[in-house]
Amino acid sequence: MSSVNGCNIPAELYYVVEKHVWAKPDGDLVLVGLTDVAQNMAKTVISVSLKGEGKPIKRGKSVATVESGKWVGPVPSPVEGEIVSINTDVAKNPGLINSDPYGEGWIAKVKPLDWEADKALLVTGDEGVEKYQEFLNSEGISCTNE
Numbered sequence: 001m002s003s004v005n006g007c008n009i010p011a012e013l014y015y016v017v018e019k020h021v022w023a024k025p026d027g028d029l030v031l032v033g034l035t036d037v038a039q040n041m042a043k044t045v046i047s048v049s050l051k052g053e054g055k056p057i058k059r060g061k062s063v064a065t066v067e068s069g070k071w072v073g074p075v076p077s078p079v080e081g082e083i084v085s086i087n088t089d090v091a092k093n094p095g096l097i098n099s100d101p102y103g104e105g106w107i108a109k110v111k112p113l114d115w116e117a118d119k120a121l122l123v124t125g126d127e128g129v130e131k132y133q134e135f136l137n138s139e140g141i142s143c144t145n146e
Contacts, residue, residue: 006144008036014122023078033106040143042068045094050086063108079118085109
């Protein structure tokens with residue numbers, strides 16, 4: 001896992017950097033979640049409202065709404081498709097987004113209409129880590145308490 005300004009940014013994931021969301025291919029589905037950066041900026045997540053399973057979703061539209069003491073906002077989908085599964089565990093225990101944003105804190109599983117087209121719009125690997133570094137530096141964002 002790469003560390004950027006104290007934030008964990010796994011190189012194997014796909015990112016919409018400015019929106020702090022990640023995508024991970026999982027068979028013919030794509031897992032979607034918030035990044036370590038997002039959970040650090042939000043601080044303690046207190047509520048997660050999930051969209052329903054079976055719902056069509058456009059890229060950039062919300063798969064969930066997350067609320068913390070500092071922030072309320074959407075979790076935009078990095079892909080277009082259908083929400084086939086939602087993580088009811090994060091609705092019951094929103095802190096999973098804080099403690100394990102890339103594991104148990106995932107938000108939704110989406111069956112993409114065209115993963116190849118969607119992933120071309122995302123950044124991943126060394127390029128993804130580099131783009132995140134540039135964005136965090138330009139915005140003065142850090143995940144350390146300095």
